[in-house]
Amino acid sequence: MELLSVPKRGTSAREYVYETLKRSIIFLSLKPGQSITEQEIAEKLSVSRTPVREAFIRLVQEGLLETYPQKGTVVSLIDLERVDEARFMRRTLEKAILRLACESFPSDLAFELRSNLALQEVCLEEQNFIRLFELDEEFHRLIYRGCKKERIWDLIAQINADFRRIRVLKLSLGIGVGEVVQQHREIAGAIFDHNATRIEELVEVHLPQNDPGFERLRREYPEYFA
């Protein structure tokens, strides 16, 4: 088992373990359904069981781990119902947020949005999908921040963990990468032009209700799904 370690400095052991595990789960270095134990992680990361347990507790709360007392802990399977709910939530909120953004959006964040888009183009050309993924998340966060609704994005990010694993799977199959960047361009354009007329349509395309890609993922990786 390989863990995607993160810098340990300037932070507590708990935070270090938490970030490492979270990253490992989302980028599928820890597989959905895989069993792990406190002891094992503690040894791998050279800490005691205590901070590991405490990181586990947070990850359970976010739905990324499931702990069974006296039995063990497993990485949660990807639950497509939960993904559907997360998408519904994002669709609904993002329409409302984008309408706000089209009314007014602070210029400094608009600049950051443009920069982010430019970087997305670069990553697309260079096929750097991991970085593109991070830019995607940052893109949406910027929009929420511009509307003073960043806490909502943080909350979405929690229920969205499954959604993120799906994204990683899709990226690994190279599904729909270019389209997403194009959609981001159009969404940003709507904000810059204060033009809310296409918001509904753009969001529906960006976060469709029925994603046919799901079926393919399910066929390719049946053991990852609940």
Add this chain to the structure above:
Amino acid sequence: MELLSVPKRGTSAREYVYETLKRSIIFLSLKPGQSITEQEIAEKLSVSRTPVREAFIRLVQEGLLETYPQKGTVVSLIDLERVDEARFMRRTLEKAILRLACESFPSDLAFELRSNLALQEVCLEEQNFIRLFELDEEFHRLIYRGCKKERIWDLIAQINADFRRIRVLKLSLGIGVGEVVQQHREIAGAIFDHNATRIEELVEVHLPQNDPGFERLRREYPEYFA
């Protein structure tokens, strides 16, 4: 310091501590801004510090506690910006959910909704505001469940913790109790009649954008607010 203890049986010490503290915070038995320590809670609840620490971690994640390493832990102040965001989120989602509910709603849950409303009336007459508060939460949860979106409600409940403390403060001043029950009646009526025309208006009234009651609360309990 008094804690609102909950039944301890059939659950872990961690869960027991967590539920007890959460209840105590929401019902303001632990005051916003108040300092608490692991040691102190452990002694009061007759458990060791470990399950207390672990309960603290969950409560920090939900925004109800703030821990400062080597300094201490305090009950979070009520943050009105956060409350505004929570309301925005609920307004937006609840409109969408209620539109779904007006299209179709399972009959067994419709029955539970009717029962819940009847109990709300009873509590209103008997001035049992604590129970009414719980029924209120259950009312909304039932609607989300009927639309197969219960996870979203669970998530809202997290960001909503501040919102719930506000409700408790309002109830203690007897603000707007009757109105809320009436609003619930109308919302339920819309679902039963499959009539979505007034949804927008009902939600705006139930979860207003600007609540003048806030100012009064702020005057009455300035030390509770950030």
Add this chain to the structure above:
DNA sequence: ATGAATATATTAGTATGGTAGTATGCAAAA
């Protein structure tokens, strides 16, 4: 050979002691 009873190993849950960082009070100096 098979099944049940028992022993062993493994797990998360809990308790406890030590550590390092922080605040506080007091005494000494300015």
Add this chain to the structure above:
DNA sequence: TTTTGCATACTACCATACTAATATATTCAT
């Protein structure tokens, strides 16, 4: 009187030891 240095107490963080529950392996009787 005010400020500085220091001792003390207090905190959350972490490591470790122990407990209780579960799963697995082994033994023994049939």
